[in-house]
Amino acid sequence: xxxxxxxxxxxxxxxxxxxxxxxxxxxxxxxxxxxxxxxxxxxxxxxxxxxxxxxxxxxxxxxxxxxxxxxxxxxxxxxxxxxxxxxxxxxxxxxxxxxxxxxxxxxxxxxxxxxxxxxxxxxxxxxxxxxxxxxxxxxxxxxxx
Numbered sequence: 001x002x003x004x005x006x007x008x009x010x011x012x013x014x015x016x017x018x019x020x021x022x023x024x025x026x027x028x029x030x031x032x033x034x035x036x037x038x039x040x041x042x043x044x045x046x047x048x049x050x051x052x053x054x055x056x057x058x059x060x061x062x063x064x065x066x067x068x069x070x071x072x073x074x075x076x077x078x079x080x081x082x083x084x085x086x087x088x089x090x091x092x093x094x095x096x097x098x099x100x101x102x103x104x105x106x107x108x109x110x111x112x113x114x115x116x117x118x119x120x121x122x123x124x125x126x127x128x129x130x131x132x133x134x135x136x137x138x139x140x141x142x143x144x145x
Contacts, residue, residue: 005020014061019058
């Protein structure tokens with residue numbers, strides 16, 4: 001996996017650094033959709049001289065070469081996902097958890113939008129909001145008390 005990222009970075013004219021590879025590694029090994037600060041905090045013990053600006057710059061490079069997608073799920077900061085195929089996300093409005101939603105075919109909805117607007121669509125992102133199962137249980141327990 002790192003090899004393909006390294007090769008793609010080189011192919012696109014970007015330097016391959018241990019920090020860039022580590023940032024991608026964090027993103028590709030989680031389903032948590034971390035923000036830049038969370039990535040920075042996770043890597044800080046291993047790369048004490050790395051700055052938060054390095055994380056942001058690397059994420060932008062990874063987005064540019066198609067290895068990361070940027071999510072705006074209605075929070076103060078963006079989240080990042082190394083799964084770049086189009087897929088919806090759902091966010092818990094209590095704890096902030098963000099989950100992928102796979103195996104949902106939105107192609108008919110996308111076609112409807114294209115047909116109704118005469119736009120040539122270049123992409124889409126779907127976000128859903130609600131309460132995750134853990135927060136539902138927590139609220140039910142509080143209601144019983």
